[in-house]
Amino acid sequence: MRVCRRQGMVKESMAVVKKSEDPYEDFKKSMMEMIMEKQIFEARELEELLHCFLTLNSRHYQGVIVEAFSEIWKLVFTHTLNVK
Secondary structure (H helix, E strand, O other), X not given: OOEEOOOOOOXXXXXXXXXXOXXXXXXXXXXXXXXXXXXXXXXXXXXXXXXXXXXHOOHHHHHHHHHXXXXXXXXXXXXXXXXX
């Protein structure tokens, strides 16, 4: 079991081994679940979330993780800019 220990909202998260037909969608869904559960909307906290996903998962998936995270980042900050 691998654990990501960080100071912020994403502290002490752990990876769950899962087979996936669509890693992109699964990573994106998992990230969104953590964002909503822990109310992570600040840039620093989102960066911590990305760091944990990259730390907890195989290098093989890093590109997919960054792609999924980038889409979420755009959605969060586009929504934030439109609300203000």
